[in-house]
């Protein structure tokens with residue numbers, strides 16, 4: 178793929194590590210390529226980061242045809258920059274594209290342009306503990322008509338944002354509210370696709386949870402309102418006695434790459450991991466009988482996030498005294514160790530950029 182490069186004439190000053198936060202600052206450039214049926218993916222370019230024009234009738238603005246990915250580039254102790262399982266993000270993006278009838282990108286081309294863009298912006302990968310360069314590839318339908326028909330034109334972009342440590346003052350367990358009214362997704366819908374629309378549908382419950390002092394929503398399945406699905410932007414795992422249970426991928430749950438990595442690491446450490454249905458009643462019983470030892474969410478942003486408290490229909494349940502458990506901690510240490518290149522990657526998950 179030929180990538181045209183237009184360098185910025187006004188490079189920005191890089192922010193201090195302590196000011197980073199999440200998704201507030203962006204690097205000097207962005208990647209763009211366009212799709213139409215005649216030319217396929219074409220006009221790949223790295224251009225100065227900034228606003229761009231969009232037709233007021235563009236498909237994405239009216240009918241929500243948008244998908245995205247989230248992964249990170251990490252600065253290793255030797256100064257090199259690596260990504261974590263990027264091919265998994267590319268495959269998932271193509272699965273999302275298939276669901277929304279957006280054009281897929283051949284894996285080799287998607288890897289090539291991602292790597293080229295990250296290499297171009299690699300200087301922006303911070304090195305302070307816990308910091309990284311968050312990568313946000315996204316794609317949207319871009320036909321300039323209000324008529325509803327198969328999407329012909331699309332745009333794919335990648336932007337990058339240096340982000341701070343998710344845990345500035347140690348790993349703080351989060352408080353989660355189980356949502357019993359709104360649903361996020363149903364089987365046959367777009368739950369397994371990483372698309373903006375899923376988030377739009379989640380907003381109301383998220384707002385309600387925030388007003389009650391909870392940081393995120395735990396979704397139940399859309400049909401029975403009974404089985405645990407996932408949390409906001411994280412998958413979930415529960416340690417019940419010596420079994421680690423995570424909801425099976427039934428079509429309405431996002432197949433997280435952190436989830437998949439957690440399962441592999443836990444199995445490798447000798448834990449029993451079950452991907453199955455887990456009802457909110459079974460969870461309640463486990464809590465009542467003192468069998469729920471640990472609970473955590475897993476996703477790219479926080480890696481592993483202990484759940485210290487669950488609220489269901491105004492009942493509040495504490496987990497592990499609101500503290501991080503040993504399994505959660507060791508999972509966190511292993512995954513972050515591999516991601517930042519501090520421990521040997523025996524899984525072959527890391528991908529050197531430069």
Ligand SMILES: *Cc1c(COP(=O)(O)O)cnc(C)c1O
Nearest residue numbers: 410411412431433434435476477
């Ligand atoms: C992105 C995302 C996750 C986590 O996926 P990772 O690949 O682990 O980052 C979980 N749930 C939802 C809804 C998501 O959008």
